[in-house]
Amino acid sequence: MADVKKIATRDSYGNALVQLGEAHDNVVVFDADLAAATKTATFKKAFPERHIDCGIAEANMVGIAAGLSTCGKVPYVSTFAMFAAGRAFEQVRNSVGYPHLNVKIGATHAGISVGEDGASHQCNEDIALMRTIPGMTIINPSDDIEAKAAVMAAYEIDGPVYMRFGRLAVPVINDNPDYKFEVGKGVQLKDGSDITIIATGLEVGESLKAAEKLEAEGVSVRVINMHTIKPIDSEIIIRAAKETKKIFTAEEHSIIGGLGGAVAEVLAENCPTSLYRIGVRDTFGESGPAVELLHKYKLDADGIYEQIKERI
Secondary structure (H helix, E strand, C coil): CCCCEEHHHHHHHHHHHHHHHHHCCEEEEEEEHHHHHHCCCHEEEEEEEEEEECCCCCCHHHHHHHHHHCCEEEECCCCCCCCHHHCCHHHHHHHHHHCCCCCEEEEECCCCHHHCCCCCCCCCHHHHHHHCCCEEEEECEEEEEEEHHHHHHHHHCCCCCECCCCCCCCEECCCCCCCCCCCCEEEEEEECCCCEEEEEEHHHHHHHHHHHHHHHCCCCCCEEEEEEEEEHHHHHHHHHHHCCCEEEEEEEEEEEEEEEHHHHHHHHHHHHEEEEEHHHHHHHCCCCCCCHHHHCCCCCHHHHHHHHHHHH
């Protein structure tokens, strides 16, 4: 996949906001002094009167967005995942989730791939936190095309949406005429009969590469892109469990409370199946180049391949 075009999903977010702003004049974008990094500066350039920079005051930003949403506006709140899900958790829960307001959260710089910013900024807990808020939709796109589709789809949802975007450029894997994005529906990218890898975010591309290596050794691998973590697509998970008997999840997030936890809950209640969760294993990250960190924490294709090989 070396020749495949690579784009960071945070760039996709910024570009999609402009398209959304052109189509809907009630879209308002908020940022917390990070417009250059979250890429909302692109929207600010196109619609300066609809871009509000709240400064380094994320909790206040969420509160203002909540208020505007009651006046017919559709706010897209933007900042790093560590601040959107971490610092402003109380406001997201009480000011947005509890009254079920129409606020969309664009959380960038999530996961280990934040790289040199280190553990303080590498949010590996955000999906777990957001999953606990009743009525919260959670989308973790795998590439540029899916990220843009997620931004558009979030507008159509009546209620809060948490979208997770990355800093690292990732391969465009959904550039095909058959691609269809539907909130709450996983996408089977590859069929297989021996094992299933259910992946989300940048781990989808890495899982496809790991599957190629496994296939070369005679292992038939099904790969599912689970772009929506909540509501989770129980049907596709149960079908894969019944047909392949072994499930692996892959996520750039803690194995506690994220995709792996969500899949485990579905399997435990409906179809107990052998499951192994690939992700950040109850540890903080560290500072370093994103690609090297993904390799160290066994979240790249080689790491996924090795972990699966050890268990089959």
